[in-house]
Amino acid sequence: MNITISIKSIENRMESLNNFFMLKMQNKLLDKVQEENAANKMSKLFKGNQNDYYVSMKEEDGHQIEMNKIQRKKVFLSGSEDEEERLPTPTLIVNKEENKQIQVYQNQENRNSDILDEVPTQENIDGLNGSPQFELSPLSIPTGKKKSKTKKNKLKKKKVKHQALPFNWNTYKFLLHYPLQHLKLTILVNVLIVLSAVAQMLLPWILGRLIDEITKNVEQAQQSGSNPENNNKGSQNVVIDEELHSTLSKQFLYVLIAYTILSLVRAFINQIWQEMIYNDMREDVLKSFLSFDLTFFHTYRNGEIISRMTNDLQSAKSAVSGNIILLIRNCCLTIFNIIILFALSWKVTLAILAPMPIFIVLGTIHTKMAKKFEKLGQEYQAKLTTLADEIVSGVVTVKSFCTEEFEIKKFHKQLDLNIKLAQKRGVNTGCYQASSALFTQLGSLIVLWYGGKLAMNSSAELSAGDLTTIILYSLQLSSSSSDISESFAKIVSATGAFEGVLDMLKWESLVKEAPDAIDHITPTGEIQFKKVVFSYPNSQVQVLKGISLKITKGEYVAFVGPSGSGKSTIMHLLERFYDPQSGSIYFDDMNIKQFKLKALRKSIGLVSQDPVLFEGTIETNIVYGTENYTKDDFEWATKAAGVWQFVSDKFKFPHGFDTFVGEHGYTLSGGQKQRIVIARALLKRPKILIFDEATSALDAESEFQVQSAIDELIQKGSKNITVLVIAHRLSTIVNCNRIIVLQNGVVAEQGTHQELLNNPDGIYRQLVERQISGVIDSKDNDGDSEAQ
Numbered sequence: 001m002n003i004t005i006s007i008k009s010i011e012n013r014m015e016s017l018n019n020f021f022m023l024k025m026q027n028k029l030l031d032k033v034q035e036e037n038a039a040n041k042m043s044k045l046f047k048g049n050q051n052d053y054y055v056s057m058k059e060e061d062g063h064q065i066e067m068n069k070i071q072r073k074k075v076f077l078s079g080s081e082d083e084e085e086r087l088p089t090p091t092l093i094v095n096k097e098e099n100k101q102i103q104v105y106q107n108q109e110n111r112n113s114d115i116l117d118e119v120p121t122q123e124n125i126d127g128l129n130g131s132p133q134f135e136l137s138p139l140s141i142p143t144g145k146k147k148s149k150t151k152k153n154k155l156k157k158k159k160v161k162h163q164a165l166p167f168n169w170n171t172y173k174f175l176l177h178y179p180l181q182h183l184k185l186t187i188l189v190n191v192l193i194v195l196s197a198v199a200q201m202l203l204p205w206i207l208g209r210l211i212d213e214i215t216k217n218v219e220q221a222q223q224s225g226s227n228p229e230n231n232n233k234g235s236q237n238v239v240i241d242e243e244l245h246s247t248l249s250k251q252f253l254y255v256l257i258a259y260t261i262l263s264l265v266r267a268f269i270n271q272i273w274q275e276m277i278y279n280d281m282r283e284d285v286l287k288s289f290l291s292f293d294l295t296f297f298h299t300y301r302n303g304e305i306i307s308r309m310t311n312d313l314q315s316a317k318s319a320v321s322g323n324i325i326l327l328i329r330n331c332c333l334t335i336f337n338i339i340i341l342f343a344l345s346w347k348v349t350l351a352i353l354a355p356m357p358i359f360i361v362l363g364t365i366h367t368k369m370a371k372k373f374e375k376l377g378q379e380y381q382a383k384l385t386t387l388a389d390e391i392v393s394g395v396v397t398v399k400s401f402c403t404e405e406f407e408i409k410k411f412h413k414q415l416d417l418n419i420k421l422a423q424k425r426g427v428n429t430g431c432y433q434a435s436s437a438l439f440t441q442l443g444s445l446i447v448l449w450y451g452g453k454l455a456m457n458s459s460a461e462l463s464a465g466d467l468t469t470i471i472l473y474s475l476q477l478s479s480s481s482s483d484i485s486e487s488f489a490k491i492v493s494a495t496g497a498f499e500g501v502l503d504m505l506k507w508e509s510l511v512k513e514a515p516d517a518i519d520h521i522t523p524t525g526e527i528q529f530k531k532v533v534f535s536y537p538n539s540q541v542q543v544l545k546g547i548s549l550k551i552t553k554g555e556y557v558a559f560v561g562p563s564g565s566g567k568s569t570i571m572h573l574l575e576r577f578y579d580p581q582s583g584s585i586y587f588d589d590m591n592i593k594q595f596k597l598k599a600l601r602k603s604i605g606l607v608s609q610d611p612v613l614f615e616g617t618i619e620t621n622i623v624y625g626t627e628n629y630t631k632d633d634f635e636w637a638t639k640a641a642g643v644w645q646f647v648s649d650k651f652k653f654p655h656g657f658d659t660f661v662g663e664h665g666y667t668l669s670g671g672q673k674q675r676i677v678i679a680r681a682l683l684k685r686p687k688i689l690i691f692d693e694a695t696s697a698l699d700a701e702s703e704f705q706v707q708s709a710i711d712e713l714i715q716k717g718s719k720n721i722t723v724l725v726i727a728h729r730l731s732t733i734v735n736c737n738r739i740i741v742l743q744n745g746v747v748a749e750q751g752t753h754q755e756l757l758n759n760p761d762g763i764y765r766q767l768v769e770r771q772i773s774g775v776i777d778s779k780d781n782d783g784d785s786e787a788q
């Protein structure tokens with residue numbers, strides 16, 4: 001499937017490119033390409049697609065494609081109305097000047113496809129006439145047709161597959177800063193490793209000497225026993241040798257005790273050290289994730305985020321603690337073993353080391369495969385966690401729609417992938433372990449055969465003790481060298497797993513604080529929107545189209561309008577969950593971008609449709625996020641929100657404010673939860689209070705209670721707090737100072753309830769009439785049914 005894209009059509013598309021994309025492309029991809037001009041051109045190419053895409057970039061350094069440098073970024077593109085405007089997918093863009101490639105994937109599954117099979121055709125390139133920098137080509141979507149396998153294509157495919165695997169030193173360097181944060185402990189653990197390795201090394205040596213002494217004694221005893229004339233002399237020799245024998249035995253015992261103690265202390269400190277590293281990692285990652293804007297949480301799924309924070313970090317921890325310890329220990333042992341073996345007999349040592357190259361090759365293959373499988377395993381794990389999260393959190397829907405079987409099948413399908421992966425992993429590990437066992441035994445055979453020959457020849461180059469020592473050291477050597485490969489494989493694969501976390505950590509929030517942002521703000525509650533234009537980052541649809549409005553201090557304003565008209569979006573912009581693409585929002589005469597995010601958000605109390613409660617008591621949930629408050633503040637907030645009233649019922653709440661709310665507040669009713677959330681918002685003493693459909697999810701009784709609390713609050717405190725309400729039930733907002741009607745992202749009309757009702761063609765009036773007729777209809781229906 002080939003396409004031709006004229007520069008003209010690209011220019012047209014460029015006009016409608018939203019700022020998010022420009023920023024995204026510049027920040028995420030084009031900081032590598034480092035040309036703004038290039039950014040604009042590439043951005044254009046993504047416009048108008050309706051599916052989800054993954055955008056990745058890889059650098060081509062001569063013939064070397066560095067897959068490690070891929071920056072994968074999930075990009076959702078919302079569709080263009082115009083079919084003609086859509087680009088075929090997936091797409092490969094080649095930056096000729098920079099010798100870099102950018103790929104657009106249609107979906108996650110295609111991510112690993114051999115997309116480099118396709119090189120841009122001349123026809124595609126013609127489509128970008130006038131663009132000196134880019135070549136553009138659609139990438140192959142499997143059509144059943146045989147691909148043309150040119151030499152070049154084959155070469156590229158090979159390179160990509162090969163390059164996806166190597167150990168990424170930069171990732172590991174990043175990970176290594178964690179043990180370095182605990183330098184003293186790290187040094188201590190390593191010293192203990194070296195000492196225990198030395199102790200371990202001494203044991204075979206003493207054993208060899210002991211055997212030599214025993215054989216010498218036995219020989220001498222036999223000689224003296226067979227010659228009666230030497231009886232006295234012989235018995236004297238035996239006594240002297242027995243002393244040496246017991247000295248060596250004692251030495252062996254001391255070294256053994258030292259080795260045991262060292263191993264014990266090392267294991268103990270190692271455990272604490274590892275946990276400290278793991279904690280640091282988890283804390284850092286959580287800190288980073290929480291510093292990202294909301295788009296991050298909308299881009300990655302919950303399950304994926306949780307899986308990265310748990311499974312991937314667990315592997316990463318072992319890469320920089322447990323496995324690195326093993327690696328260091330085994331490296332020490334291997335070096336010591338080789339040195340001692342050479343000292344004992346260089347000939348036997350060379351014979352033992354002869355099969356080593358084969359072993360190294362096998363180890364390298366095993367390591368590469370292990371990394372590949374680990375990365376895949378982490379992806380599967382993330383998907384499983386996501387699935388489980390969806391099923392558990394949507395359990396009511398699952399049960400109500402009787403889709404248990406369907407969900408189990410979906411889960412099973414994912415589990416099957418794990419089994420298939422486990423089979424591949426099993427083959428890889430099995431082959432490696434079998435070959436390593438084979439080489440170990442071969443090593444012993446070489447020592448016995450060749451070493452035995454040297455011991456038995458006329459010059460008796462080796463004693464029985466030497467031979468035993470060599471056997472023990474060669475066994476240690478083969479086990480330590482195979483363990484090197486094993487622990488290195490684990491480090492490499494864990495590093496691979498951590499790359500997923502790193503990808504996430506590279507996220508650049510679009511909402512940024514100015515370096516000179518103000519920490520302490522005292523807004524009066526006056527808000528102004530000036531020509532605010534906004535689209536969500538993952539969408540091209542303009543939600544707000546140049547909104548301008550002013551809300552005065554202490555005003556009680558309601559936002560109404562059809563679903564999707566942008567009411568909640570206005571509130572999101574006030575909190576700076578997102579920034580508008582153009583236009584500004586002011587608190588008094590200060591642009592909200594001039595404030596620190598925390599300061600800004602602390603001045604706003606938000607009560608949304610779904611009350612979110614955390615594990616703890618009613619009190620801990622109310623004071624959540626507020627550090628400085630008095631007893632009076634607490635009493636005022638809880639009374640104003642109507643919490644005091646229901647908590648005072650000693651029969652239902654014998655523990656009062658200390659009542660545990662359970663996970664997500666399951667022990668409370670919807671209305672009670674919502675009132676706790678209102679009290680939480682009030683305790684902040686906000687200057688702006690937002691109710692975003694705060695009562696719409698409640699039943700009639702709960703709604704009445706919460707609405708009464710809100711009304712009372714507004715009547716008592718409306719002079720000090722600006723109250724913004726989004727409401728679908730218009731009966732709840734008739735007393736507002738002003739009602740702003742939004743439609744299609746613009747302010748369609750505004751005024752008091754009465755003023756708006758007076759406009760016979762007004763949207764508000766229509767909304768009211770529709771609701772009244774709905775109520776009347778439902779009453780009529782009730783009446784009918786009753787009559788029936």
Ligand SMILES: Nc1ncnc2c1ncn2[C@@H]1O[C@H](COP(=O)(O)OP(=O)(O)OP(=O)(O)O)[C@@H](O)[C@H]1O
Nearest residue numbers: 298536538539543562563564565566567568569570
């Ligand atoms: N995170 C998001 N990403 C992309 N688009 C979004 C996102 N949130 C909302 N939208 C879209 O923005 C538009 C306005 O949404 P908004 O929630 O502001 O509407 P609303 O007027 O509050 O609607 P409702 O009354 O149904 O809550 C809708 O078309 C919606 O699909």
